Every structure is written in C-alpha cells, then in structure tokens.
Amino acid sequence: MDPMDKLSPKEKALSLNERLTRSSSVNSSSHRIQAVSRTFMKSIQLQQPACLDNLHLFDMVAPGAPKAGEIQVRIHASSLNYHDLGVVTGHVRAENGRIPMSDGAGVVTAVGEGVTEFAVGDHVVSCFFPLWQSGRVIPTSFQTVPGDGVDGFAREVVNMATDAFTLAPKGYTHEEAATLTTAGLTAWRALVVDGRIQAGNTVLILGTGGVSIFALQMAKSMGARVIATTSSAAKMERLLALGADHVINYKDQPEWGDAVLSATEGRGADVVVEVGGPGTLPQSIRACAPGGHIALIGVLTGISGSVPTLELMRKQQTLRGLIVGSREQQQDMVHALENFSWRPVVDSCYPLEQIAEAFAHQITGSHFGKICLYF
Numbered sequence: 001m002d003p004m005d006k007l008s009p010k011e012k013a014l015s016l017n018e019r020l021t022r023s024s025s026v027n028s029s030s031h032r033i034q035a036v037s038r039t040f041m042k043s044i045q046l047q048q049p050a051c052l053d054n055l056h057l058f059d060m061v062a063p064g065a066p067k068a069g070e071i072q073v074r075i076h077a078s079s080l081n082y083h084d085l086g087v088v089t090g091h092v093r094a095e096n097g098r099i100p101m102s103d104g105a106g107v108v109t110a111v112g113e114g115v116t117e118f119a120v121g122d123h124v125v126s127c128f129f130p131l132w133q134s135g136r137v138i139p140t141s142f143q144t145v146p147g148d149g150v151d152g153f154a155r156e157v158v159n160m161a162t163d164a165f166t167l168a169p170k171g172y173t174h175e176e177a178a179t180l181t182t183a184g185l186t187a188w189r190a191l192v193v194d195g196r197i198q199a200g201n202t203v204l205i206l207g208t209g210g211v212s213i214f215a216l217q218m219a220k221s222m223g224a225r226v227i228a229t230t231s232s233a234a235k236m237e238r239l240l241a242l243g244a245d246h247v248i249n250y251k252d253q254p255e256w257g258d259a260v261l262s263a264t265e266g267r268g269a270d271v272v273v274e275v276g277g278p279g280t281l282p283q284s285i286r287a288c289a290p291g292g293h294i295a296l297i298g299v300l301t302g303i304s305g306s307v308p309t310l311e312l313m314r315k316q317q318t319l320r321g322l323i324v325g326s327r328e329q330q331q332d333m334v335h336a337l338e339n340f341s342w343r344p345v346v347d348s349c350y351p352l353e354q355i356a357e358a359f360a361h362q363i364t365g366s367h368f369g370k371i372c373l374y375f
Contacts, residue, residue, distance in 0.1 A: 042375065043155035044355050046098045050090035052356040055100070063159040066112035070159050073124060075106040077174035078153045080362050080371040081182045081210070082298065087148055088359055094148060100355075101373070102128055102146050104153025105168060105177035115162055123168040125177045125334075126153060127327045128185065130164035134328035154355065156375060166330050169337045172344075175372040179344040180333070182324055183210030183370060187273065188333040189325040190295035191218055195271040199223030204260055204269035204287055205244075206276055208235050210370040211297060213345045215273045216242055221340045224271075227263055229256055238368055242345070257286025268292060278305025288317050296321045345369030 041062040047054040066072045078101040086092035087100055094100075104126040108118050118124065126146065129139050143149035146164075168177035190211075191197045203219040204227045205212040212228070219226050220243040228244040230236050231251040239247050246263045250256045261268055268289035274281060279301025281294075285308055288294050296319060312319060325333075347367040350358040352375035362371050 041156035042352060043099055044101075044352060046088055046094060046096075046100055048096040050088060050094065052088060052359055055088060055356050055359075057353055060155070062157045066110050066115075066159045068113040069115065069161055070112040071108050071115060071118050071124075071162055071165065072110040072157065072159050073104070073106045073165065074109045074157055075104045075153050075155065076374065077105045077178040078373045079103045079175070079178040079181075079183070079210070080358055080373070082300065082362075083142075083145075083182070084147055084152075085359055085362055092142075092148060098147070099151035099154050100147045101152040101154040102126075102148065103178045103181035104146070104158070105174045105181075109157075117162050118165070118167075123172070123174070123177065124165040125168045125330075126160075126181050127164055127166065127330055128181050128324040129326065130161065132326045133163060134326050138326075154352065154373070163327060166327060166334055169334050172337075175346055175349055175374060176344045178372055179210060179214075179346065179370040180330070180337075184214050184337075184344065185325045185330050185333055186211050186297055186322065187214035187218055188336075189322055189329055190273050190297060191215060191222070191271060192333075192336075193325065193329055194295055194320055194322060195293045197222055197224055197271055201225070201270040202227060202264055202267075202289070204272045204284070205229070206274065206280060206284075208232075208239065208368045209275060211275055212273060213242070213369045216244060217340075217342050217345075219271075221342070227260055227269060235368055255283070255286075257283035260287035264289070271295065273297065275300060277301045277303070278307075281305070282308050285312050285315070285317065285319075288315065290315045291317065293318045293320070297323075347371050349374050351375060 039062045040059040043058050043060050044055055045058050084101055087094050108120055108122040108124055111118055131144050132139050146152035201224045203224045205215045206229050208230055216226050225245045227246045228239045229248045229250045236247045248256045248259045253259045269287055270289050270292050272284045272288045272294045274284045274294050274296050275298030277299040284294055347369045349372045352373050358371055
C-alpha cells in the first residue's frame with residue numbers, strides 16, 4: 001500500500017512541496033529518468049460534501065504533449081465568479097474531486113499537430129462554453145463548462161482543443177485576462193450583442209461586482225451615460241471616479257427605480273444590467289425606459305419570484321436572460337478591448353493555495369471588481 005493512502009487530503013496537500021523538493025534533489029540516474037517521464041503540477045480539487053474547507057491542494061501528473069488540434073497552456077491566473085462560488089459551496093452540484101474555476105489565462109507552451117491559430121508563447125484566455133463557437137444554437141446546460149461539468153483551471157497545466165481559448169488582449173496581465181472569460185464577456189454581450197448600445201444611451205448597473213464594473217467601463221467607452229447603485233459611501237466615490245454619471249444608494253432609496261426615472265427626466269435607462277434577480281427585477285423594470293432592454297444575468301437574490309408583467313408589457317421592454325457568450329463574441333470583445341485605454345478592475349489577488357480565503361472574501365461582498373488567483 002502506498003503510504004500516501006493513509007494520509008488525509010490536507011496531509012497530502014502539505015506534503016506536496018516536500019515531495020517535489022525531495023524528487024528534485026535525488027541524483028541517481030533511475031530517479032532522473034522518472035522525473036523526466038512524470039512531471040507533477042499543483043491543482044485544487046473539491047471533495048464532497050462541497051464547502052470551502054474541502055478545497056484541497058494536490059499534486060497530480062501534468063499532461064504530456066498535446067494531441068492534434070490541441071494546445072498546452074501553462075495557466076497563471078483565474079478569477080472568481082458567483083458560479084464558481086456555487087460549485088465550491090455545494091449550491092451547484094459537481095463530481096467528487098472536481099477541479100474548480102471556469103476562468104483561466106496563461107501562456108501556450110506547446111501546440112499539437114495541425115494547430116495554426118496559436119503559437120508557443122501566445123498569451124491566451126479560456127472560453128466559458130468551449131463548444132459554443134458562434135451562432136444562435138446556444139448551450140442550455142453546464143456539462144461542458146470548466147469547473148462545473150468538466151475539470152476547470154485551478155491547475156497549472158492543461159491540454160485542450162484550440163477552440164477552448166482565444167488570444168488575450170495585448171498587454172494584459174494574466175490576472176486581467178482571466179477576468180474576461182465570464183464577467184467581461186457577460187457585460188459585453190449584455191451591452192453590445194443583446195443591448196445594442198449606442199452613444200448617448202443611458203445604462204443602469206447594479207452594485208460593484210465584476211460584471212457591473214465591466215459594464216460601467218465598457219458603456220463609458222462607447223459614449224453612454226451610466227447610473228449605478230450601491231449601499232456604500234466609499235464604493236460610491238470609487239464608482240464616480242471610474243466615470244459613473246450618477247450613483248444611487250439603494251439602502252437610502254429602496255424605491256431606486258423611481259430615483260433612476262428622476263435622474264433621467266422620467267425616461268429611464270435604455271439598458272439595465274440586472275445582476276440581482278427576483279429581488280431587484282421589479283425595480284429594474286421600473287427604472288427601464290419604454291422600449292428598453294433588461295439583461296437578466298444574476299440570481300444573487302434568489303432563483304424565482306414575482307414579476308410585474310403588466311409594467312413590463314406596457315413599457316414594451318425586452319427582458320432577456322443570458323449566460324456569458326460564444327467564442328466568436330469573446331474574440332470580438334478582445335479586439336475592442338485592445339482599443340480601450342482602461343484595464344479591468346482587480347480587487348485583490350490570492351495565491352492558488354489560498355483559494356478558500358479568496359472565496360471567503362467574495363462571500364463578504366466587500367470587493368470592488370474582480371478577485372483573482374495567481375500561480
């Protein structure tokens with residue numbers, strides 16, 4: 001029996017650095033051959049029952065050479081999303097031993113036969129739906145989503161099909177690029193693909209999470225006016241510094257939909273980036289202009305609730321749900337981002353080994369922008 005089998009997952013994790021150090025210091029030729037043939041990498045695995053205490057660091061055999069049509073990527077960063085939080089806390093069911101994290105950014109270290117789109121040294125960022133390349137036939141499940149239906153990017157090296165990545169924007173750090181897979185593309189689709197934003201439009205964002213901050217930055221870059229909501233005076237100042245034209249404290253003004261109407265001379269917002277769900281949707285409908293578009297993205301306040309359908313119908317608004325976007329949409333976004341002067345707002349960065357602490361920070365709701373992992 002392998003002595004490691006007697007150790008708990010935490011003891012196995014603690015022994016990782018010791019074993020890697022020991023293996024690198026052995027000088028016999030037999031051990032040198034073994035080290036060449038079996039390279040190890042760090043990974044995080046989620047043990048059931050899912051909770052932050054069951055996120056464990058393991059060493060696992062790194063993948064070999066990529067197959068035809070694949071690239072090998074050394075992952076250097078990931079970013080946290082509420083979908084990831086749902087997985088690691090058990091609200092989204094995942095298999096025992098699942099490697100979490102849907103976002104990944106890094107460097108191409110090898111290419112398989114026939115690969116022409118990428119070259120060694122390219123900086124790349126992952127796609128949320130690796131099989132949704134383009135078009136209107138959209139995925140309706142998370143079976144192919146990294147960190148959910150399949151293993152994700154909380155590991156140092158992956159071999160994946162070229163379709164699972166796009167180039168990262170030139171000049172972005174790995175942490176900045178890692179924020180694009182989910183939050184960045186969600187905001188882009190809400191505003192550009194579905195919302196068809198135009199210069200002069202008014203955009204309403206809720207809160208200061210990753211999607212909302214991206215929407216603020218993108219909308220301002222496209223000539224829109226932005227109204228934001230928050231409950232924090234400190235965050236209000238940061239929103240204004242980023243370019244928000246008007247900020248509403250939703251605790252002081254619980255009927256903030258009326259406050260948006262007042263701030264727009266009764267018209268309302270042309271596009272609402274709705275991340276709250278049933279608890280905020282009635283106010284978003286109130287705040288939205290006649291003929292306006294509401295991008296229903298989040299479920300922070302729950303998964304079901306009543307909807308004021310009469311007001312929605314009377315104002316002839318469009319209410320559309322969305323989950324991230326396609327690879328083609330991500331490529332379009334990357335090209336646009338390379339022409340903007342701003343960068344994604346990164347709240348904080350944690351080493352991979354502190355993934356549980358990173359999620360604990362996310363749970364507090366005190367972050368402004370994105371929380372990232374680096375490794």
